[in-house]
Amino acid sequence: MTGQPLWTLQLDRSEVDELAARADPEAPLAGVRFAIKDNIDLAGHPTTAACPALAAKPAGSSATAVRLLLEAGAVPVGKTNLDQFATGLVGTRSPYGACHSVASPAHVSGGSSSGSAVAVASGAVPLALATDTAGSGRVPAAFNGIVGVKPTRGLVSTAGVMPAVADLDCVTTFTTTVAAARPAIAALTRPDPADPRSRPMPPRPPVAVAALMRVVAVPDGEMELDPPHEEAWRAALDRLRGIAAHVVPVDIGPFLEAGRMLYEGAWLAARYAAIGHYLEPDGPHLDPTVRRIVLRGRDIAGPDVFAGFERLAALRAQTGTVWADVDALMLPTTPGHPRLSEVAADPIGVNARVGRFTTFANLLDLCAVAVPAGERADGLPFGVQFVAPAFADPPLLDLAAAWCGEPVVSAPADPGTTLLAVAG
Amino acid sequence: MTGQPLWTLQLDRSEVDELAARADPEAPLAGVRFAIKDNIDLAGHPTTAACPALAAKPAGSSATAVRLLLEAGAVPVGKTNLDQFATGLVGTRSPYGACHSVASPAHVSGGSSSGSAVAVASGAVPLALATDTAGSGRVPAAFNGIVGVKPTRGLVSTAGVMPAVADLDCVTTFTTTVAAARPAIAALTRPDPADPRSRPMPPRPPVAVAALMRVVAVPDGEMELDPPHEEAWRAALDRLRGIAAHVVPVDIGPFLEAGRMLYEGAWLAARYAAIGHYLEPDGPHLDPTVRRIVLRGRDIAGPDVFAGFERLAALRAQTGTVWADVDALMLPTTPGHPRLSEVAADPIGVNARVGRFTTFANLLDLCAVAVPAGERADGLPFGVQFVAPAFADPPLLDLAAAWCGEPVVSAPADPGTTLLAVAG
Numbered sequence: 001m002t003g004q005p006l007w008t009l010q011l012d013r014s015e016v017d018e019l020a021a022r023a024d025p026e027a028p029l030a031g032v033r034f035a036i037k038d039n040i041d042l043a044g045h046p047t048t049a050a051c052p053a054l055a056a057k058p059a060g061s062s063a064t065a066v067r068l069l070l071e072a073g074a075v076p077v078g079k080t081n082l083d084q085f086a087t088g089l090v091g092t093r094s095p096y097g098a099c100h101s102v103a104s105p106a107h108v109s110g111g112s113s114s115g116s117a118v119a120v121a122s123g124a125v126p127l128a129l130a131t132d133t134a135g136s137g138r139v140p141a142a143f144n145g146i147v148g149v150k151p152t153r154g155l156v157s158t159a160g161v162m163p164a165v166a167d168l169d170c171v172t173t174f175t176t177t178v179a180a181a182r183p184a185i186a187a188l189t190r191p192d193p194a195d196p197r198s199r200p201m202p203p204r205p206p207v208a209v210a211a212l213m214r215v216v217a218v219p220d221g222e223m224e225l226d227p228p229h230e231e232a233w234r235a236a237l238d239r240l241r242g243i244a245a246h247v248v249p250v251d252i253g254p255f256l257e258a259g260r261m262l263y264e265g266a267w268l269a270a271r272y273a274a275i276g277h278y279l280e281p282d283g284p285h286l287d288p289t290v291r292r293i294v295l296r297g298r299d300i301a302g303p304d305v306f307a308g309f310e311r312l313a314a315l316r317a318q319t320g321t322v323w324a325d326v327d328a329l330m331l332p333t334t335p336g337h338p339r340l341s342e343v344a345a346d347p348i349g350v351n352a353r354v355g356r357f358t359t360f361a362n363l364l365d366l367c368a369v370a371v372p373a374g375e376r377a378d379g380l381p382f383g384v385q386f387v388a389p390a391f392a393d394p395p396l397l398d399l400a401a402a403w404c405g406e407p408v409v410s411a412p413a414d415p416g417t418t419l420l421a422v423a424g
Numbered sequence: 425m426t427g428q429p430l431w432t433l434q435l436d437r438s439e440v441d442e443l444a445a446r447a448d449p450e451a452p453l454a455g456v457r458f459a460i461k462d463n464i465d466l467a468g469h470p471t472t473a474a475c476p477a478l479a480a481k482p483a484g485s486s487a488t489a490v491r492l493l494l495e496a497g498a499v500p501v502g503k504t505n506l507d508q509f510a511t512g513l514v515g516t517r518s519p520y521g522a523c524h525s526v527a528s529p530a531h532v533s534g535g536s537s538s539g540s541a542v543a544v545a546s547g548a549v550p551l552a553l554a555t556d557t558a559g560s561g562r563v564p565a566a567f568n569g570i571v572g573v574k575p576t577r578g579l580v581s582t583a584g585v586m587p588a589v590a591d592l593d594c595v596t597t598f599t600t601t602v603a604a605a606r607p608a609i610a611a612l613t614r615p616d617p618a619d620p621r622s623r624p625m626p627p628r629p630p631v632a633v634a635a636l637m638r639v640v641a642v643p644d645g646e647m648e649l650d651p652p653h654e655e656a657w658r659a660a661l662d663r664l665r666g667i668a669a670h671v672v673p674v675d676i677g678p679f680l681e682a683g684r685m686l687y688e689g690a691w692l693a694a695r696y697a698a699i700g701h702y703l704e705p706d707g708p709h710l711d712p713t714v715r716r717i718v719l720r721g722r723d724i725a726g727p728d729v730f731a732g733f734e735r736l737a738a739l740r741a742q743t744g745t746v747w748a749d750v751d752a753l754m755l756p757t758t759p760g761h762p763r764l765s766e767v768a769a770d771p772i773g774v775n776a777r778v779g780r781f782t783t784f785a786n787l788l789d790l791c792a793v794a795v796p797a798g799e800r801a802d803g804l805p806f807g808v809q810f811v812a813p814a815f816a817d818p819p820l821l822d823l824a825a826a827w828c829g830e831p832v833v834s835a836p837a838d839p840g841t842t843l844l845a846v847a848g
Contacts, residue, residue: 166734196741204628269726273734276727300726302693303700310590310697317620 002122005097006115008038008048008055010078020075027073028183034069035119035128037112038079039086040171041160042066049162050084050094051278053285063160064192065129065171072187077125080115084287085275086131086164087294088112089139089354090343093287098340101143103380106339110140110354113174117144120174127184128174133164134262135333135358137172138370142333142383147404148370149173149181149397152390153362154199156185157192163274165267167197168362178371178401182409185397201391208320208389210327213399216240216386217326220249226336232382233332236373240330243402250322250329258315259360263293263352265300266308267363272297289347316364323389328399331357333370333383357385365390369400426546429521430539432462432472432479434502444499451497452607458493459543459552461536462503463510464595465584466490473586474508474518475702477709487584488616489553489595496611501549504539508711509699510555510588511718512536513563513778514767517711522764525567527804530763534564534778537598541568544598551608552598557588558686559757559782561596562794566757566807571828572794573597573605573821576814577786578623580609581616587698589691591621592786602795602825606833609821625815632744632813634751637823640664640810641750644673650760656806657756660797664754667826674746674753682739683784687717687776689724690732691787696721713771740788747813752823755781757794757807782809789814793824 011019016033023030036042039049041059043066048054061067066076083093091114092098099109102121109118113130117140120128130137132150141148149172156171163169171188175181192198205211218237225233241247261267271294279291322329334354343350361368366387373384386403388396398408435443440457447454460466463473465483467490472478485491490500507517515538516522523533526545533542537554541564544552554561556574565572573596580595587593595612599605616622629635642661649657665671685691695718703715746753758778767774785792794809810827812820822832 166730166737193741193745196737198741200631203631207624207627266726270730270733273727273730297727298725301722302690302724302726302729303697303721305726305729306590306694306697309694313590313620317617317622321617 002102002118002124004099004118006081006099006118008050008079008081008096008115009045011076016075016077019070023073023075025073027071029069029187030073032074032127033077033125034074035078035080035116035125036066036076037082037116037128037130039082039131039162040066040129042076042079045079047162049086050082050096050287051285052095059160061160064157064194065188066160068187068190069129069184072183074127080113080119080128082114083112084290085162085278085294086112086133086136087271087275087290088351089135089358090338090351091140092340092343093290095285095287100340101337101380103145106341107337107380108143108340108343110143112136113140117141117146117174120176121146126175126180130172130174131161131164132170132172133168133362135355137170138333138358138368138385139354141174141370143337143381145372145381145383147175147178147181147372147400149185150361150368151185151189151393152367153365154197155201155393156188157190157195157198159192159194165262165270166274167270168267170362178369178397178404178406182397205391206389208323209392210395213327213388213395214245215248215325215327216244216246216399217248217250217322217329219252219331221251223332224335225332228376228378228380229332229336229382232374232376236382236384248326250326252331254315254318255360255364256356258312258319258363259356259358261308261312262359262363263355266305268294268297269300269305270297293348312363319364328386328388328392328396331385331387333357333385337380361387367393367396369396371400371403426526426542426548428523428542430505430523430542432474432503432505432520432539433469435500440499440501447497447499449497451495452611453493454497456498456551457501457549458498459502459504459540459549460490460500461506461540461552461554463506463555463586464490464553466500466503469503471586473510474506474520474711475709476519483584485584488581488618489612490584492611492614493553493608496607498551504543504552506538507536508714509586509702509718510536510557510560511695511699511714512775513559513782514762514775515564516764516767517714519709519711524764525761525804527569530765531761531804532567532764532767534567536560537564541565541570541598544600545570550599550604554596554598555585555588556594556596557592557786559779561594562757562782562792562809563778565598565794567761567805569796569805569807571599571602571605571796571824573609574785574792575609575613575817576791577789578621579625579817580612581614581619581622583616583618589686589694590698591694592691594786602793602821602828602830606821629815630813632747633816634819637751637812637819638669639672639749639751640668640670640823641672641674641746641753643676643755645675647756648759649756652800652802652804653756653760653806656798656800660806660808672750674750676755678739678742679784679788680780682736682743682787683780683782685732685736686783686787687779690729692717692721693724693729694721717772736787743788752810752812752816752820754808754810757781757809761804785811791817791820793820795824795827
């Protein structure tokens, strides 16, 4: 009972009880209540994507991710609010109302997965499904002091998820600990013929993937963080030196350049391709900022899309060389934590800045885990993210667990390698 | 001395002799003369892409593919004619003149790698470099009775190659036998930091890749081949039954639908992105058909590009299921062999039909080898191609070798598997 507009729909007590009664008591998530971001289908209920005009039509079947959690014994309790059409990183772009951080009514919750993050952070549920295209599964984790796991693209099916940028969308989890995320991620990680972008975990990890994450890179040079963020980041750097065997600096300029392409370049056309048909006619069911942003994508020329790919291919190659020497990268999840009033004053600019460190991950085919990293001097939660190449998910979860002081449990992917404890 | 306009540039005898003198006599291709399609850089000579306006400026360095052949001891003798900007499958779209099949002055050579194919088929050189985006490395092989090897995208660097559709372009070889292609392909297959799309051969083949190609699929249903082609195709089917352990029919409809997207859909915008800046102002240095086709790409909208990707992703998933049961696919390389006069009468329509069976390979991330398959009743060469999933190149070369009655030499990729001879 947060008083926040975190739900777009709460299931009736009777429906929840019925679903709970149906769950296999031996299943790995038996009885675990979970929330579902409302751009993911739950059979029998509408998927609004925070657009009330879509509330009339119930989904015929559940998304694969929801079905897999149900099969693992988990019990859905409702659909959660989001930045409309999952377009935003702030949590304010919704006709259902703006969420705020559980730590401060004046500061944004982060988005787009605002309701799912608040649901977990406020204790309403121990697990929530979210999505992450630009950072929607990580930014609200940072702003609410919880764990957000963004798997490698394609490992978790997006069948039954409303697309934002279909090539980049990922289904993610929010939990309060890495340990709580593990069984959910295990249940969700399945190849799915219904998702053309589904990719299996390779039998052996690619060469860039470390069995154990010994070398963690951090950004070299000026980060342009808000002052309270800067102080918390310095503390996080100190803490990292107690956890990683080696901490090395890297130039993250090319990563950030890639990330800027998501909102400024070709990929806006992808968003228009996915969402454009919902944007006419205008009306109170549409968030004006989301509409303005996505309509820009209509006018992007096809050749410019390919010119963008060309640039991204070069940046992917350039950033790829980092993984020859580095196992994972630690970054602040965001450069600051804006107030609701700051977002209202500059809805597009503030949002873009919030995403500075998250937007590159899916464009560059990386996996990421956002974890709490203490509090800022003003008491707001601070969060960092660990980022690694595609298919490094198991060792990355262990690095995140070590960071959180939790058990490191994954076996190294290569059976020829001895397991060493990474925890400090 | 074919009398054909196959060269855009022939190196001086003295330069060839000097390069030959520099080659390591112990190298695997020591002294082997080769031709270079003129969209691939050779240091000190212009890369015209069959556009005479580009003839003034010599390339500063050689393409990686050329450099690797030089390092392997091979000796370049000249640059070869092509359908301008590698846009075409006929060999007639060049201000340097139209090539024809070595078997008939009335029939096209195929393209875009026309000069490279004629150079090998006429005996001018034993090896030529070409490129293949839509089929340019296979169609001219079929029309001239030679072998065209199109590796998996990314295995051979495209650094120093003028792009046509950068995401799809492949460097390929023409030879008269599979055996002659092997050392060239071996020399060319290197990861290249200079090519952002470079991909290494994975240490273990993906699950879809067979160590030995026992199950070969052929198209189910009506193929709409020209009558002399139809007869030659039936003979090829009979011959296949003596080579493959199992021959099974598959529906190639989804493959062909994917292939049509290359000339009709989003990918024309990619061609405009790569070539568009050469197309204004118009003049005799531009092929009018190439110009007309590529300019169409200018007006393709960004969102339609992503809609095309969405459709392609679905078709890739749909066609991908074929590889669960099938090791390779055999198809006629083309549905017919047009006359120069037919191309002149309908330059775009006839070209599109020529590519019916080749355009899907790179869109669907497949490797392919085009091989001779006897003659049609009218004496023209007939060709088939073998197609397989990405990274199936080594076993696919062996299947092609078995077809040609040549030795099967590759070790199976998985050392746990016993090598069985496939040759019939």
